[in-house]
Amino acid sequence: MGEPTTKPVLEMTGIRKVFPGVVALDGVDFRLFPGEVHALMGENGAGKSTLIKVLTGVYDIDGGDILLGGDEVHIAGPLAAQKAGISTVYQEVNLCTNLTVAENIFIGREPRTFGKIRWGVIRKRAAELLERLDLNIDVSAPLSTYSLAIQQMVAIARAVDISARVVILDEPTSSLDASEVEQLFRVMRRLKADGVAILFVSHFLDQIYEISDRLTVLRNGQLIGEYRTAELPQVQLVEKMIGKELATLEGLEDKALRSRTKSAAAEPILQAKGVGRTGAIAPFDLTIHRGEVVGLAGLLGSGRTELARLLFGADKADTGELSIDGKPVTLRDPQVAMRRGIAFSSENRRTEGIIGDLSVRENIILALQAARGWTRPIPRRKQDEIVEKYIKALQIRPADPERPVRNLSGGNQQKVLLARWLITEPRLLIIDEPTRGIDVGAKAEIQKLVAELSDGGMAVLFVSAELEEVLRLSHKIAVLRDRRLIEELDNGAGVDAERIMQTIASGQTASGATS
Amino acid sequence: MTILKNRLFWPAAILLALLIVNVFTSNQFITLQDGHLFGTLIDILRGSAPLILVSLGMTLVISTGGIDLSVGSVMAISGAVACLLIKDLGNQNAVGSVLLIMAVAIAVSAALGLWNGSLVAIVGIQPIIATLILMVAGRGLAQLITAGQIINVQSSPYATIATGFFLTLPVAFLIALAAIGLIAVLTRRTALGLLLESVGGSPSASRLAGIQAKRITVMVYVVSGALAGLAGLIYSANIKSADSIYAGNLIELDAILAVVIGGTALIGGRFSILGTVLGAVLIQTLQVTVVGIGVPSKATLLFKAVVVVVLCLSQSVTFREKVFGRFKSRPAVRAEVPA
Numbered sequence: 023m024g025e026p027t028t029k030p031v032l033e034m035t036g037i038r039k040v041f042p043g044v045v046a047l048d049g050v051d052f053r054l055f056p057g058e059v060h061a062l063m064g065e066n067g068a069g070k071s072t073l074i075k076v077l078t079g080v081y082d083i084d085g086g087d088i089l090l091g092g093d094e095v096h097i098a099g100p101l102a103a104q105k106a107g108i109s110t111v112y113q114e115v116n117l118c119t120n121l122t123v124a125e126n127i128f129i130g131r132e133p134r135t136f137g138k139i140r141w142g143v144i145r146k147r148a149a150e151l152l153e154r155l156d157l158n159i160d161v162s163a164p165l166s167t168y169s170l171a172i173q174q175m176v177a178i179a180r181a182v183d184i185s186a187r188v189v190i191l192d193e194p195t196s197s198l199d200a201s202e203v204e205q206l207f208r209v210m211r212r213l214k215a216d217g218v219a220i221l222f223v224s225h226f227l228d229q230i231y232e233i234s235d236r237l238t239v240l241r242n243g244q245l246i247g248e249y250r251t252a253e254l255p256q257v258q259l260v261e262k263m264i265g266k267e268l269a270t271l272e273g274l275e276d277k278a279l280r281s282r283t284k285s286a287a288a289e290p291i292l293q294a295k296g297v298g299r300t301g302a303i304a305p306f307d308l309t310i311h312r313g314e315v316v317g318l319a320g321l322l323g324s325g326r327t328e329l330a331r332l333l334f335g336a337d338k339a340d341t342g343e344l345s346i347d348g349k350p351v352t353l354r355d356p357q358v359a360m361r362r363g364i365a366f367s368s369e370n371r372r373t374e375g376i377i378g379d380l381s382v383r384e385n386i387i388l389a390l391q392a393a394r395g396w397t398r399p400i401p402r403r404k405q406d407e408i409v410e411k412y413i414k415a416l417q418i419r420p421a422d423p424e425r426p427v428r429n430l431s432g433g434n435q436q437k438v439l440l441a442r443w444l445i446t447e448p449r450l451l452i453i454d455e456p457t458r459g460i461d462v463g464a465k466a467e468i469q470k471l472v473a474e475l476s477d478g479g480m481a482v483l484f485v486s487a488e489l490e491e492v493l494r495l496s497h498k499i500a501v502l503r504d505r506r507l508i509e510e511l512d513n514g515a516g517v518d519a520e521r522i523m524q525t526i527a528s529g530q531t532a533s534g535a536t537s
Numbered sequence: 538m539t540i541l542k543n544r545l546f547w548p549a550a551i552l553l554a555l556l557i558v559n560v561f562t563s564n565q566f567i568t569l570q571d572g573h574l575f576g577t578l579i580d581i582l583r584g585s586a587p588l589i590l591v592s593l594g595m596t597l598v599i600s601t602g603g604i605d606l607s608v609g610s611v612m613a614i615s616g617a618v619a620c621l622l623i624k625d626l627g628n629q630n631a632v633g634s635v636l637l638i639m640a641v642a643i644a645v646s647a648a649l650g651l652w653n654g655s656l657v658a659i660v661g662i663q664p665i666i667a668t669l670i671l672m673v674a675g676r677g678l679a680q681l682i683t684a685g686q687i688i689n690v691q692s693s694p695y696a697t698i699a700t701g702f703f704l705t706l707p708v709a710f711l712i713a714l715a716a717i718g719l720i721a722v723l724t725r726r727t728a729l730g731l732l733l734e735s736v737g738g739s740p741s742a743s744r745l746a747g748i749q750a751k752r753i754t755v756m757v758y759v760v761s762g763a764l765a766g767l768a769g770l771i772y773s774a775n776i777k778s779a780d781s782i783y784a785g786n787l788i789e790l791d792a793i794l795a796v797v798i799g800g801t802a803l804i805g806g807r808f809s810i811l812g813t814v815l816g817a818v819l820i821q822t823l824q825v826t827v828v829g830i831g832v833p834s835k836a837t838l839l840f841k842a843v844v845v846v847v848l849c850l851s852q853s854v855t856f857r858e859k860v861f862g863r864f865k866s867r868p869a870v871r872a873e874v875p876a
Contacts, residue, residue, distance in 0.1 A: 357747045373741060373742065374739075377734075377735050377806075388748070393747055
């Protein structure tokens with residue numbers, strides 16, 4: 023695609039937004055042309071979310087102009103944004119899953135005659151709308167019966183039907199598996215062909231390069247530049263985003279390779295024999311040794327998370343035997359697992375991880391305090407000491423222990439959760455999707471941390487949808503498919519993403535496996 | 538300007554304003570008489586004791602995301618148990634026996650709290666329904682204990698907790714002060730406060746952090762029950778009888794209001810002991826003021842409602858922004874685009 027010849031549908035110039043103590047956006051320009059997919063890139067805290075919120079009327083700007091279709095506009099609120107033709111689909115689908123697909127598409131603007139809702143028309147139009155997006159589903163079924171991917175596309179259908187000029191997709195792919203992403207991209211290409219301008223935010227660089235035409239990079243609230251995606255190599259893009267050389271990432275690469283080979287003779291910490299839970303994960307055997315990183319690979323819904331939860335007692339296993347240090351144990355609830363030195367950080371950072379109202383300090387000491395019981399508070403000075411140490415070690419930003427944790431970016435919240443568990447000095451750390459939805463820099467830091475912890479003797483069960491990451495960090499990889507552990511591979515020569523994808527695709531243990 | 542933004546500024550200001558009104562409307566605001574302090578202010582402090590006690594328990598329950606509707610009924614039961622036992626004493630003025638009986642009444646109340654807590658945390662019934670059971674059934678229970686009669690007692694040690702004075706201050710108020718101190722220490726000098734706020738903020742995250750949410754939840758209902766029991770004793774000692782119909786009638790609503798005025802959100806999480814106490818005293822002062830300034834009895838409820846509405850508006854961020862915050866923002870140009 024060449025330089026767009028049409029006029030931009032959206033033009034923002036010199037946008038400035040100040041929060042108490044922080045300049046979130048400092049003179050940012052942003053253009054969006056009809057019929058393009060434009061990626062907005064930047065680390066967490068770069069100002070992406072702020073820019074989107076300005077665009078959708080959530081925030082009022084402190085300076086700059088917004089031109090929509092050539093006319094200057096002031097977007098007074100989300101409703102005004104919608105009326106002006108700007109719709110947003112968020113990472114967490116904000117539809118009502120208990121209503122039907124058709125109801126969700128037309129909620130709040132149902133076609134009526136004399137006040138009576140015309141259900142027939144709603145269903146018919148909803149079906150037509152989804153067909154245009156190549157989606158043939160029963161529109162009278164509740165939304166909850168469909169996968170997250172379908173729900174997202176329903177949200178897109180609704181957005182497009184309301185106003186088809188600008189569609190903002192904020193991290194739409196972070197919970198989707200590969201085939202679902204493909205489906206979403208088909209929908210996006212169709213919209214593009216219809217002349218819709220799409221603003222796309224994603225942390226997956228591959229996806230950016232697959233779908234986007236142009237991209238705008240922000241860093242620390244400032245515009246770094248606008249580029250044509252095809253003309254900007256990935257390495258340069260990442261450097262522009264994090265503003266430094268890729269040394270940290272590459273250093274990690276060496277380290278992980280070096281440490282991969284060494285865990286052979288260590289003693290086992292946890293052994294699972296035939297552990298399973300009906301409807302969640304079929305009985306599996308798994309042994310985790312001291313200092314070993316075990317990766318769980320598999321598609322979304324393959325049972326990765328379910329397996330991890332059983333090993334912490336977050337869900338109760340209904341079959342099998344689990345032993346820790348050779349002694350059998352029944353994990354009735356998380357407390358039991360914690361007492362045996364197991365820590366677990368859930369994939370649902372917001373609902374099962376942080377407590378948004380509480381401060382960074384309180385969130386960090388929470389698990390340790392829970393283990394001590396309420397009658398033995400951690401002395402305040404000790405708390406401050408621990409918290410300061412970990413804020414520094416994990417580079418938690420902003421480095422203010424008393425700030426409510428909900429005000430931190432996703433990557434920093436993740437670091438707070440890691441700190442929460444690290445101070446309990448676990449022997450087995452289970453982390454489920456620790457890098458989902460966080461930026462490149464923070465991701466590299468977390469990966470580095472995992473490698474260091476395992477070098478120090480901690481066992482880690484690492485769950486991630488990103489194969490690259492699992493491959494890079496793990497000594498051993500357990501592959502899951504359809505809620506069953508199908509193969510265990512020792513990481514090393516000959517084990518790569520393709521090999522694992524083949525295992526997943528074929529659904530059976532490949533012969534000649536190293537384990 | 539930061540003091541204006543403090544959530545407790547407006548409740549404190551309104552309390553102060555009401556007290557000033559009382560200075561002018563009451564015959565005696567505060568004087569020394571018969572060796573102890575006397576006057577409207579002292580009446581307010583004395584009268585607010587039961588509400589403070591109930592509100593303290595309610596604060597803890599609400600911080601876990603729950604609610605306790607049964608406090609009024611527990612008050613009635615506590616008073617009924619105490620009066621029934623005191624009436625049967627050979628010597629109603631035996632201090633030791635009366636103290637023991639009060640301990641029994643509080644223990645019974647705590648047991649009722651245990652019932653509430655178990656329904657909520659172990660059986661998993663929604664707090665509003667779980668405590669509604671005891672709210673309704675509890676008054677029936679109190680009437681069974683008193684056999685439908687009002688039991689009168691003539692026990693001066695018992696009356697002391699409501700009407701007595703110690704070091705020139707009302708004993709009831711001192712009891713409330715002690716409870717405030719106890720709860721403050723219990724929650725802020727231990728880790729209980731943090732764990733409560735965590736459970737209220739996110740039950741599932743708390744469970745995965747290893748917090749024994751069930752145990753803590755049961756505990757706050759027990760504390761709420763015990764404090765309601767103590768409040769019931771003061772109420773019944775004040776009228777020297779057990780009135781199972783009017784004791785603690787509708788006090789749960791005043792207590793919830795006190796908690797909310799004090800800045801604790803009904804969805805749970807962060808709580809403020811000081812705020813709750815301020816809220817409870819404010820409500821009691823309002824009650825006294827309404828009588829003092831001669832609002833006709835038919836209009837008292839309405840007057841109370843108006844003050845509460847003003848108070849809630851003053852605490853609403855949205856409302857304050859709408860009224861005060863619009864002057865500085867840019868003139869809004871509506872997004873007007875051809876369809």
